[in-house]
Amino acid sequence: MAVSAAVHGSFLPSRVSELSATMNSRRRVIRPPPPPIFISTNPAYVNPHHLRDLCAASNHSCHRFPNFDSDGRVEPVDVDKLRIALSHSSVMVSVFSKPEVISYYSSSSSNFPKTSSSSPPESSKLMGVGGDWFQRVMPVTPSNGQLVGFGRAVSDSGLTASIYDVMVIPSLRGMGIGQMIVKRIIRVLTSRGIYDIAALCTDKERLFFKACGFGDDLLGSTAMMYTRTVSSCPEDNQMVKRAGRKLLLAPPLRVPFES
Template sequence: MAISVRGVRAGSTLQICASTGKTQKRERVRPPIFISTNPSHINLVHLRELFSSCNISCHRFPNLNPDGRVEVVDISKLRIALSHSSVVVSVFCKPEFSYGDPPTDGSTIRRLGFVFGQLFERATPVTESNGRLVGFGRAVSDNGLTASIYDVMVVPSLRGLGIGQMIVKKIIRLLTSRGIYDIAALCTEKQRLFFKACGFGDDILGSTTMMYTRTASNYNSKGEQTIKSAGRMLLLVPPSIEPPFSS
């Protein structure tokens, strides 16, 4: 299933007027996009590039480069993850709108060299074939009772235009159409406001997420730490052995 969404006004940014020096609001226009729920529309190489451009990793403990960028996603594991995802939503946009703000006036259009032939090309509907992958999200479910949402992302240049919320709402719509209403989203503290805007909140039952750490306790009876992190792995470190006799 796929739908096309025409460009609409979706927000505003602040800019300084050169003549008056005053701050003015400039309308941001969301470019035409194409939303698909067909996994076959996703090119794994392009999806891996989207992960990189958003600096998002599939791992909870990703390895970081010296500049703070996460490691490149393993494309073979990405393929497996997609094949076992119950819902996959991808968003496509014309390549000329993928980076930076879209044109907002005629002078900008002329400066960018948009001639009539190019304008006609841009007027054609966006598809997975002529568009660039700019947004993504997926859900894992037992297809009967519960589901969890993961990897919601939008290319940085198009954030703040409501595309991320469209992805989440599309996922929820598909899940609830199957009778699944117990839907969770594992998110960081920075992502809480985003998911709250999408209708998520604290669990009314007061439950909290607990993660398996491979051991009952991270410390021994002497207060010594027995678990150390090594990249994405948690290693069990034996406690130091003291000599039985002291001189």
């Protein structure tokens, strides 16, 4: 009888087992696995025109106050200014993936499973059996891949640095690629002895950077931005007119001369 009790004590009905497995699967909800990618800190791999296309695909503007069209899309980035910004960046991280893989994730992103049992798309679905089979099984490189992610840092090369323009195309978001970019930037900066690293972000981006190890400044600092106002003129006398991204300031109204 003791043996029988032991056996029945360790037995779980099938319904309970199914319920337990369902609950465990719900607890193990994680991001879908990333596709094969190539990540690099080599600035030679960053083409300004390709980066402009990535900005457009991500609806990302390198300006803090961009202009939007009627569909809510930001204005295109000026390639010449983008090239200058890249030339003065201390760290640039670029991520590439195969175009056919990107197309697969783009078409199936809405129905892609989000549980821990998710697996990358089957090789047969991506490789095919056509004449380009060899090219499809080749590792991802900047020459055969498409720019799908980017991030950069501006630094004085000695004490401080700031992170800007972290972006990933929409179809590959939520897979940890953005965190890979930020962590790679931090690794490069800290290897140079730079630990005072800031990230100017919006409220929507706070959780992302918090997951990357950022938090409130220990010194309680608050970012203050130049607003192009004239402090020497009383505010009620300032004449400010916005022209696109610029603020045009006129001198205060001249008071009539009284004798």
